[in-house]
Amino acid sequence: MPSKALFSKSARLKASDGALPTRIADLEGSMLTSDCDCCGRHFQLYPGHAAFDGRTKLVSLLDRLVCGARRNGRACGGRPRRLALMRDDRQWLLDASGEWVEDDSAFWEPSDFETQIETRAAAF
Numbered sequence: 345m346p347s348k349a350l351f352s353k354s355a356r357l358k359a360s361d362g363a364l365p366t367r368i369a370d371l372e373g374s375m376l377t378s379d380c381d382c383c384g385r386h387f388q389l390y391p392g393h394a395a396f397d398g399r400t401k402l403v404s405l406l407d408r409l410v411c412g413a414r415r416n417g418r419a420c421g422g423r424p425r426r427l428a429l430m431r432d433d434r435q436w437l438l439d440a441s442g443e444w445v446e447d448d449s450a451f452w453e454p455s456d457f458e459t460q461i462e463t464r465a466a467a468f
């Protein structure tokens with residue numbers, strides 16, 4: 345059950361942006377992913393996860409999901425670090441505060457990559 349504070353925050357953001365989803369049912373046309381805070385495994389939550397009810401609040405997924413990746417024969421048990429929403433080539437992140445924050449770190453410029461000078465002779 346989300347606290348009242350979370351509820352009013354997401355309602356405020358929704359009013360200001362109008363387009364960002366707060367529930368599973370709002371996700372059509374978007375992709376929702378997360379990653380485990382323990383093993384770092386990447387999960388695609390939407391589209392593709394059939395178990396969510398359309399009325400489920402997205403922020404509540406942070407409390408409800410547990411990483412089931414197997415490590416050394418045991419389930420990881422990590423929690424989702426945050427949710428990432430991708431829509432129209434833009435990305436937003438949602439953490440426990442319940443507010444979507446636009447993230448432009450996923451976008452890169454060709455100048456972000458530099459060719460490293462090979463200092464060692466390649467061994468064939």
Ligand SMILES: [Zn+2]
Pocket residue numbers: 380381382383384385411412413420421422
């Ligand atoms: Zn994990």
